Amino acid sequence: MQTAPAPVIVAIDGPSGTGKSSTSKAVAAELGLRYLDTGAQYRAITWWMLSNGIDVADPTAVAAAAGKPVIVSGTDPARSTIMVDGADAAGPIRTQEVTAAVSAVSAVAEVRGRITELQRSIAAGTAEGTDPADVAAPSRGIVVEGRDIGTTVLPDADLKVFLTASPEARAARRSGELRGKDSADLATTRAALLKRDAADSGRKASPLKKADDAVEVDTTELTLEQVVECVVTLVREQQPAG
Ligand code: DC
Numbered sequence: 702m703q704t705a706p707a708p709v710i711v712a713i714d715g716p717s718g719t720g721k722s723s724t725s726k727a728v729a730a731e732l733g734l735r736y737l738d739t740g741a742q743y744r745a746i747t748w749w750m751l752s753n754g755i756d757v758a759d760p761t762a763v764a765a766a767a768g769k770p771v772i773v774s775g776t777d778p779a780r781s782t783i784m785v786d787g788a789d790a791a792g793p794i795r796t797q798e799v800t801a802a803v804s805a806v807s808a809v810a811e812v813r814g815r816i817t818e819l820q821r822s823i824a825a826g827t828a829e830g831t832d833p834a835d836v837a838a839p840s841r842g843i844v845v846e847g848r849d850i851g852t853t854v855l856p857d858a859d860l861k862v863f864l865t866a867s868p869e870a871r872a873a874r875r876s877g878e879l880r881g882k883d884s885a886d887l888a889t890t891r892a893a894l895l896k897r898d899a900a901d902s903g904r905k906a907s908p909l910k911k912a913d914d915a916v917e918v919d920t921t922e923l924t925l926e927q928v929v930e931c932v933v934t935l936v937r938e939q940q941p942a943g
Contacts, residue, residue: 709734709842710824710857711936712850715864716898716909718871720920720928724864725846726778727929732936735776735840737823739847739854741783742816743807744794745772749785750806752793757802764811772816774823776835776843800893804900813906820845820854848901851912860939861915862932868895870921 711734713725722738729736747757749770756762775782783790793799806812819830824843847854851861866874872891901909911917916935920928 708826708840709859709936709940710855711842711844711932712855712858712861712912712915713844713846713864713932714848714851714861714909714911714915716848716871716901717894718875719864719866720874720925721846721864723925724920724928724932725844726781727925728932728936729778729844731929731933732844733841734778735835735843736778736781737774737776737820737843737845738781738783739816739820739845739850740803741781741791741794742772742774742819743812744799744803745783745785745790746770746812746816747803747806748790748794748796748799751798751802757806760805760809763806763809767809767811767815772819772830773832774819774830775832776823778844782832800897804897804904808900808904808906810906817854817907820847820850824855848909849907851915852910853907856912860936861912862935863911863915863917864928865917865919866921 711728713721713728715721722740725738726736728734746767750757750763750766753766755766770785771787773784783794807816822829823831824845826840842859845855845858851858851863868891872887872894875894876887876890898909918928918931923931
């Protein structure tokens with residue numbers, strides 16, 4: 702009798718604007734894997750803090766509230782969803798207000814502990830933190846994207862990819878997403894992005910960092926299709942044939 706292959710775990714890390722989300726979703730869709738956007742979880746807890754009057758500049762207040770919101774992530778790459786205390790948070794977590802506050806909130810150790818626990822349980826296929834329908838669906842594994850997945854959350858991932866790109870390319874992509882196309886927008890976006898990178902890389906708790914055994918892919922000169930093809934090939938290479 703043939704046994705099913707063990708689920709594959711793919712960790713994709715890197716700073717913002719490197720194409721992490723688009724790449725991770727496309728790789729998951731192509732390989733029939735689930736997909737987890739861990740940045741959305743940090744945004745969700747930040748949105749909850751802002752909505753509930755917690756002073757996000759006060760790490761003690763943030764730490765005390767870290768266990769309160771119930772965050773549920775959908776893991777279908779075709780339809781990633783995020784709910785906070787039963788409310789759809791997909792829109793609100795993308796506002797400038799949340800983007801400006803998320804680095805401070807995600808630097809708090811209690812927040813990281815709480816979200817890391819959820820991420821590990823989702824990657825293990827248990828029900829905590831994810832949509833019950835996603836747990837019931839058969840899965841060949843998961844692509845998890847973030848900043849510290851390969852280093853801290855899932856150090857035993859089957860494949861670790863670290864995406865990079867020049868600050869110019871990253872700012873251009875981000876401001877394209879934000880639909881601000883003039884040079885003032887580009888300069889502002891570049892400054893905000895570099896500030897957030899510095900905060901995410903410089904924090905004490907689980908900073909943004911390439912794992913020693915991660916494959917680094919510089920996406921500056923690559924199209925999305927080329928990056929996806931590269932990562933799909935890397936996943937297939939480390940999977941037993943069959
Ligand atoms: O990927 P994103 O821009 O949506 O992430 C938002 C923020 O969440 C990012 O600035 C830092 C934080 N984050 C983190 O600390 N660890 C992760 N694994 C993912 C995101």
